[in-house]
Amino acid sequence: MFTFTSLLGAQSECPANQSLLEFDGGVKVLVDVGWDESFDVDKLQEIDR
Amino acid sequence: MKKATGTGLPSRTYFCARQTPTISLILLTHPTISHLGAYVHCCKHIPLFDRIPVYATTPTISFGRTLIQDLYASTPLASSTLPATALAELSPVTTAHGASNHTQILLPRPSDDELAGFFSHIHPLKYSQEHQPIGSSNTAPLEGLTITAYPAGHTVGGTLWHIRYGSESVVYGVDWNQARENVMSGAAWLAGGTTTGSEVIEQLRQPTAFICSSKDSQKMGVVGGWRARDEQLFRHIRTTIQQNATALIPCDSSARVLELSYLLERAWADSAEFKNAKLYLASRTGDATMKYARSMLEWMDENVVREFETQAASRSAQNSTSKGSQPFDFKHLKLLERKSQLERALASSGPKIFLASGETMEWGFSRDIFMRTYANSATLIIIPIKPKPQDRTSQSDSQLSVVDRLLMRLEDENVATQLNEDFQWREAQITNLGADEAALYQQFLARERRRLDATSLGTGTTLEASTDAADEHSLSSSSSEDSDDEHQGRVLNTSVAMQHSKRKFAITDEELGINVLLRRKNAHDYDVRGKKGRERVVPFIARRKRNDEFGDVIRPEEYLRAEERDDMDAEASPDELNKGNTRIGQKRRLDGKEAGGGDNIRSAETRANGKRRKVVVSHDTSSRKVEANHTGAGAESSDEMESEESDYEPAEPVVLGPQKVTFSTRTLSVKAKVVAVDFAGIHDKRSLQMLLPLIRPRKLILTAGSVLETQMMESDCARILGSVTNKEETSRTTAIHVARNNQVIDASVDTNAWSLRLSRSLLSGLHWQKYRQLGVVTIDGQLEETLNDDEESKSLSKRPKLEGDAGRGEPVSDLEISTMKAMKMPVLNALPSSATAMTRSFTQSNHVGDLRLAELRKILQDRGHVAQFKGEGTLLVDDHIAVRKNGIGKIEIESGGGFAAVGSFGTGLYTVKQKIYEGLATVAAR
Numbered sequence: 001m002f003t004f005t006s007l008l009g010a011q012s013e014c015p016a017n018q019s020l021l022e023f024d025g026g027v028k029v030l031v032d033v034g035w036d037e038s039f040d041v042d043k044l045q046e047i048d049r
Numbered sequence: 050m051k052k053a054t055g056t057g058l059p060s061r062t063y064f065c066a067r068q069t070p071t072i073s074l075i076l077l078t079h080p081t082i083s084h085l086g087a088y089v090h091c092c093k094h095i096p097l098f099d100r101i102p103v104y105a106t107t108p109t110i111s112f113g114r115t116l117i118q119d120l121y122a123s124t125p126l127a128s129s130t131l132p133a134t135a136l137a138e139l140s141p142v143t144t145a146h147g148a149s150n151h152t153q154i155l156l157p158r159p160s161d162d163e164l165a166g167f168f169s170h171i172h173p174l175k176y177s178q179e180h181q182p183i184g185s186s187n188t189a190p191l192e193g194l195t196i197t198a199y200p201a202g203h204t205v206g207g208t209l210w211h212i213r214y215g216s217e218s219v220v221y222g223v224d225w226n227q228a229r230e231n232v233m234s235g236a237a238w239l240a241g242g243t244t245t246g247s248e249v250i251e252q253l254r255q256p257t258a259f260i261c262s263s264k265d266s267q268k269m270g271v272v273g274g275w276r277a278r279d280e281q282l283f284r285h286i287r288t289t290i291q292q293n294a295t296a297l298i299p300c301d302s303s304a305r306v307l308e309l310s311y312l313l314e315r316a317w318a319d320s321a322e323f324k325n326a327k328l329y330l331a332s333r334t335g336d337a338t339m340k341y342a343r344s345m346l347e348w349m350d351e352n353v354v355r356e357f358e359t360q361a362a363s364r365s366a367q368n369s370t371s372k373g374s375q376p377f378d379f380k381h382l383k384l385l386e387r388k389s390q391l392e393r394a395l396a397s398s399g400p401k402i403f404l405a406s407g408e409t410m411e412w413g414f415s416r417d418i419f420m421r422t423y424a425n426s427a428t429l430i431i432i433p434i435k436p437k438p439q440d441r442t443s444q445s446d447s448q449l450s451v452v453d454r455l456l457m458r459l460e461d462e463n464v465a466t467q468l469n470e471d472f473q474w475r476e477a478q479i480t481n482l483g484a485d486e487a488a489l490y491q492q493f494l495a496r497e498r499r500r501l502d503a504t505s506l507g508t509g510t511t512l513e514a515s516t517d518a519a520d521e522h523s524l525s526s527s528s529s530e531d532s533d534d535e536h537q538g539r540v541l542n543t544s545v546a547m548q549h550s551k552r553k554f555a556i557t558d559e560e561l562g563i564n565v566l567l568r569r570k571n572a573h574d575y576d577v578r579g580k581k582g583r584e585r586v587v588p589f590i591a592r593r594k595r596n597d598e599f600g601d602v603i604r605p606e607e608y609l610r611a612e613e614r615d616d617m618d619a620e621a622s623p624d625e626l627n628k629g630n631t632r633i634g635q636k637r638r639l640d641g642k643e644a645g646g647g648d649n650i651r652s653a654e655t656r657a658n659g660k661r662r663k664v665v666v667s668h669d670t671s672s673r674k675v676e677a678n679h680t681g682a683g684a685e686s687s688d689e690m691e692s693e694e695s696d697y698e699p700a701e702p703v704v705l706g707p708q709k710v711t712f713s714t715r716t717l718s719v720k721a722k723v724v725a726v727d728f729a730g731i732h733d734k735r736s737l738q739m740l741l742p743l744i745r746p747r748k749l750i751l752t753a754g755s756v757l758e759t760q761m762m763e764s765d766c767a768r769i770l771g772s773v774t775n776k777e778e779t780s781r782t783t784a785i786h787v788a789r790n791n792q793v794i795d796a797s798v799d800t801n802a803w804s805l806r807l808s809r810s811l812l813s814g815l816h817w818q819k820y821r822q823l824g825v826v827t828i829d830g831q832l833e834e835t836l837n838d839d840e841e842s843k844s845l846s847k848r849p850k851l852e853g854d855a856g857r858g859e860p861v862s863d864l865e866i867s868t869m870k871a872m873k874m875p876v877l878n879a880l881p882s883s884a885t886a887m888t889r890s891f892t893q894s895n896h897v898g899d900l901r902l903a904e905l906r907k908i909l910q911d912r913g914h915v916a917q918f919k920g921e922g923t924l925l926v927d928d929h930i931a932v933r934k935n936g937i938g939k940i941e942i943e944s945g946g947g948f949a950a951v952g953s954f955g956t957g958l959y960t961v962k963q964k965i966y967e968g969l970a971t972v973a974a975r
Binding site: 001002003004005006007008009010011012013015016017018019020021023024025026027028029030031032033034035036037040041042043044048 | 071072073074075076077079081082083084085086087088090091094095101126127128129130133141156164183189190191194208212214215217219222223225257258260262336409411412450484750752753754755756759786787788789790792793794795796798
């Protein structure tokens with residue numbers, strides 16, 4: 001099992017990148033913890049969730 | 050998941066993570082803000098985030114560190130502000146003023162030590178080195194997960210990640226660059242780095258899922274490649290020099306700046322025409338970045354390495370101070386790290402070229418230089434990225450960065466655009482909080498601490514226990530206790546500090562034991578009669594001197610001249626100093642991590658003490674553990690993990706209190722010229738279209754790009770990949786998914802896979818065959834519903850994977866698929882013997898697995914056969930048997946006939962066949 005979820009950056013003007021890759025057995029890999037220059041904490045909500 | 054919107058969110062917690070505890074590991078790709086800009090913020094403000102193991106290539110770590118140091122030193126806005134809704138929750142009164150007028154209170158900024166610690170915490174990896182991470186104890190086990198980094202181009206250390214887990218083979222490539230440049234070599238797709246037709250390297254070929262960025266996917270590369278691009282840049286610089294003016298190139302702090310600085314230095318060294326112009330690199334961490342660059346040449350393009358070697362050779366041969374310079378050892382480019390140096394450079398006469406950090410010009414020296422030169426019509430701003438092909442007039446200026454605004458005004462591709470207009474310019478002022486605001490801030494901190502405690506208690510005793518263990522470590526200089534990976538590089542950040550403080554309250558003297566001598570102020574005696582072990586020994590904290598690859602780390606604060614120190618003290622208002630002192634004890638630690646305030650890289654603590662506190666917690670075991678784990682990964686980073694433990698330091702750390710930022714706008718009458726040259730270094734349309742059919746992923750996921758770019762790339766890919774006409778592969782087209790934020794895409798390779806429980810009786814009769822990390826077996830069974838949960842059945846986490854030979858996803862067994870959904874967790878039981886006779890399944894024997902020819906060669910050679918690779922993908926055994934793999938993975942054996950002795954003819958073929966079968970798993974019929 002493998003699912004991909006983009007947290008930031010997909011189809012967006014915002015250049016930041018954050019992606020979540022999830023595998024079998026609850027293995028979750030967070031790839032890149034990007035930000036943009038607004039330094040807006042709201043953008044980090046998904047990791048924060 | 051919630052959408053990341055800025056306003057109107059219901060009441061929720063912010064820094065108390067619910068998602069974070071379930072993240073098993075973090076991978077970082079490029080040392081840029083868009084890839085790791087939030088890493089330090091999350092480590093500091095999201096509890097448990099820093100416990101998650103992080104992996105990146107060594108240059109990503111080092112350059113990431115200098116980037117973030119530059120960022121936090123340059124702008125207080127990087128610390129980010131309390132979200133409006135958090136303020137609203139705390140005090141409904143503030144909402145009366147309206148959401149847009151809420152006070153922008155800055156969050157505490159990470160100290161330099163914290164920052165360094167967060168980066169030291171990252172496990173370094175080398176390219177092409179497979180690594181099997183060990184997870185932390187409170188997340189899912191990671192057995193069988195393999196991660197490998199491959200060069201991605203674009204930045205030094207840039208990574209294509211390959212993740213293998215079970216039968217999933219995922220490649221993640223965002224912001225990669227196929228083409229090589231001066232400094233960065235191209236992405237690792239093609240063997241031998243050639244750009245002409247060949248095969249993608251086996252490790253990255255045909256992944257089950259390929260996550261690819263769509264940024265710049267519509268861009269056509271410069272005709273003439275990167276040399277033409279370099280020449281464009283030189284042309285603009287020449288014009289500026291002729292006009293005796295200033296050129297400003299805003300770039301990032303540690304990524305693309307390497308390419309730019311390298312080629313500019315070489316231009317200055319090679320041609321005389323640039324010599325009378327001054328070349329500068331203005332970046333607060335420029336020196337550190339270039340130091341790292343000099344030590345990381347092997348991560349760059351081989352030409353750079355070659356240049357280094359020839360220089361070294363000629364120097365030793367001539368034994369003189371040679372004329373040539375080492376890569377990144379600048380003779381013409383001057384590094385400017387401080388405002389005063391920048392001022393002096395700006396004041397000097399003659400043509401000047403500035404490479405300056407702060408690529409958006411929203412912060413950093415690039416902004417400062419712009420502020421000084423915008424009114425001069427001869428000033429040229431060379432922006433090293435191309436504007437996107439999109440209509441951006443819908444966005445108002447206030448939402449765009451300075452660079453974006455300038456790009457929008459470009460009229461021509463190659464000729465500079467002369468500006469003559471008024472810019473709305475937003476400036477930030479940092480001020481201290483008023484009494485009300487300070488109270489609000491304290492409330493916020495208290496609430497976050499409560500939530501943090503709730504989280505740490507919620508995650509169970511393991512957390513408490515592990516913190517205890519770490520505590521013990523930190524208090525003794527030698528400890529042989531086992532520590533998990535999560536203790537590696539434990540930095541004393543907000544969350545841990547708060548935990549300490551919380552316990553400091555709760556712990557009685559008895560619980561402290563002998564550490565009362567350290568912790569309590571007036572405790573000088575401790576009765577050791579009847580105590581054992583550590584309780585009998587005087588607690589001692591070893592001081593750890595911080596050092597890196599170049600020896601002891603020099604802290605510039607210690608070497609301040611008296612007048613400079615006075616200057617700094619003068620800046621700090623007395624109010625701020627007092628504020629720090631009046632806090633109650635435990636909060637001091639939290640605020641002690643604050644190093645707020647404008648442009649100063651030196652933290653506030655140094656102002657009072659004059660020298661940085663040196664007492665550091667000894668992390669003996671943890672750092673040793675890291676070394677042990679990294680013998681495979683070859684850790685280059687010798688940074689020790691340390692933290693400041695203000696617990697043990699009686700000296701009072703002075704803090705600037707919390708601050709807020711207010712904005713004001715004014716108008717700038719900009720007269721300068723703007724031009725853009727594409728130095729972004731990201732894959733363009735042609736390389737994408739050339740490579741994607743060669744990579745041939747099963748599933749392609751498009752992310753990281755604007756809406757327009759992604760949509761256009763999707764249609765391009767559908768065209769290229771949908772009609773793959775390899776002879777045997779017309780059935781295998783690539784499925785293309787377009788990612789959207791917060792939308793889950795299922796890209797599993799197993800389209801036909803189910804979870805079952807196997808009954809114990811069935812299990813005992815199985816004969817497993819081993820293939821790599823999987824076990825393969827044929828099962829004939831009878832599907833039953835689970836009656837009760839405590840049945841004797843043993844549930845396996847691996848699904849029985851029954852695969853055909855030709856392609857994956859074709860189950861061989863005769864299970865009733867349709868009834869699956871109706872059952873909860875069906876149990877597969879052994880067939881009763883009466884039924885066996887009747888339901889004999891007529892399945893064919895199948896061979897499962899993928900045998901690599903290289904492995905087969907090794908096996909045969911071990912047996913004494915002669916096996917060599919001849920031509921493309923053909924293995925020649927004993928000179929007369931050819932083994933080949935055809936397109937769909939079938940292995941073909943041909944025998945050339947009778948050169949060898951008669952007896953060995955048949956046996957040779959047989960032996961090879963046998964070895965092949967042994968390398969695969971046979972799914973046999975019963």
